[in-house]
Amino acid sequence: MSVRAGRRGPGRRLRRSVVAPQSGALREAGPAQARPRADPARRTADLPHLAAPHDGVPARGSRRGRRRELTMADSPRQQCLADGRIDPEDLDLLDSVARYARFFLETPRPVRPRDPDRLAALLGGELPGEGNGEHATLRRLVEAGESGLLPSGDSRSFGYVVGGALPIGIASDWLVSLWDQCAAVYETSPLASVAEQVCERWLVDLFGLPTGTVMGLTSGCTTANLACLAAAREHQLHAAGWNVNEQGMRLSPPVTVLTGEHTHVSGLRCLRLLGLGDQVAQVDAGTDGRMDPRHLAELAARAPGGLIVCGQVGSTDCGSVDPLTEIADITHDHGGWLHLDAACGMWAAASPVLRPALEGLERADSWSCDGHKWLNTPYDCGIALCARPEPFVDAVRFDADYLQTAERTGRDPMDHRVEISQRARALTLWAILHHEGREGIARIVERNCSAARELGSLLAREPGVELLAPVTLNQVLLHIGGEDRTQRVVDTLNSAGTCWVTPTTWNGRPAVRISVSNWQTGRESADATADAFLSAYREHGEPGTSASRPPADKR
Structure with missing residues (x-):
């Protein structure tokens, strides 16, 4: 059997009904x-x-x-x-x-x-x-x-960024298991191949991305990042006259990667797997968590070789969105590739109300996001999108004699991701997109963002509770005192079973993060959560007694 790499060439659940809501309506x-x-x-x-x-x-x-x-x-x-x-x-x-x-x-x-x-x-x-x-x-x-x-399907499950599962997603996912399709090439599942192609067209339109953008479905945002960053590496090294598929990385021309101060660990992990781990420099961020364009410009001007910039759309801790238009201008002025990790925040592009916060989203070269976060698909569903199909396919595609490819029949899903054999994730994704439509998806994200703003407002009124960053999308980041007190409050909330939150550290300060990403969560859940949170907070000391001083500005 011969194997050939891709080459360039021409061409809480408080109560949930098992019946899906009608017309995308949320309850x-x-x-x-x-x-x-x-x-x-x-x-x-x-x-x-x-x-x-x-x-x-x-x-x-x-x-x-x-x-x-x-x-x-x-x-x-x-x-x-x-x-x-x-x-x-x-x-x-x-x-x-x-x-x-x-x-x-x-x-x-x-x-x-x-x-x-x-x-x-x-x-x-x-x-x-x-x-x-x-x-x-x-x-x-x-x-x-x-x-x-x-x-995790509970309307008050706020730990990490887990999301829930829409009833239509659960039902369609049962069909995926029942049909047991291998979504590798068109010949192994014409149904999955066509569904994935339709989802690609729908999502490119929903997110407002450039015509011709291609999509691959993965296990999650980590492998979506891997595929997109492999495409970025392929593009930059090809521009330097280097074929990484044939020549490897040992003697390759330099590639500089610039990431934000709060870049998710999955992106750094992918860069390490791609042999770029020692070529990463960190761009400073402001107190709001957004990348500093001035510092980015300074580093980009000094970068040797090809440039890759990794930005964020909805950071894990505070939900901040980098200044996308500015960082796109800087990246492309230096011949670079802009990749955006939009694991959760990408779905805000579906809302006319929230879309302005993502201005410049379409200027990137690649994007990664998750369906199992804010779209509320059952686990798992990652999405890789790339506006440059040729390097994207070249980076991940390979051929083997035993594989009957789709040159005469249709699209091969494996040409747009790292995995070969894979669950037919496109079917569940298609079902949710078809059921909710543009307006239903917008209602989910707007409802969650409204609940997050309500939570932030209610909690920040309490003496000693500090909102560490503006509530841009669906993340609420709070400082409530020292590390011990923070952990006690978190443990009290989680052990009581009324809600689930997780701790973190932000600019050296202990913090609690609340991620609102379940399709059922609205203002009623926010009010109940605020009551439980403040009760636990007051139980563990006088307001403000454990507050720590913020560190000095590093710039």
């Missing part, structure tokens, strides 16, 4: 205290939808429950396989999961897991020898889940 449930919380340690034996069919009788599908006199050749399952039919036991299994899904979506539960020891016990032990029946295995898995799930 928020009433206060959590109006309903009792579910016990996370509740045994699945108490859940009728996953209980054994008869007490004392092993579940269908259990080896112990099958008639021993049946041989493998004439067992019901083998007979179904021989006839090309589905075993009714398998359909029962799917019905059980569907019933549990309805129970899960309709049942309030604490935001944090409560029984990690039980979780470890349920999942642990030695690998079974003979194995267990399907229903018994699912019951064990669900019981472990009830002890160890983080309900």
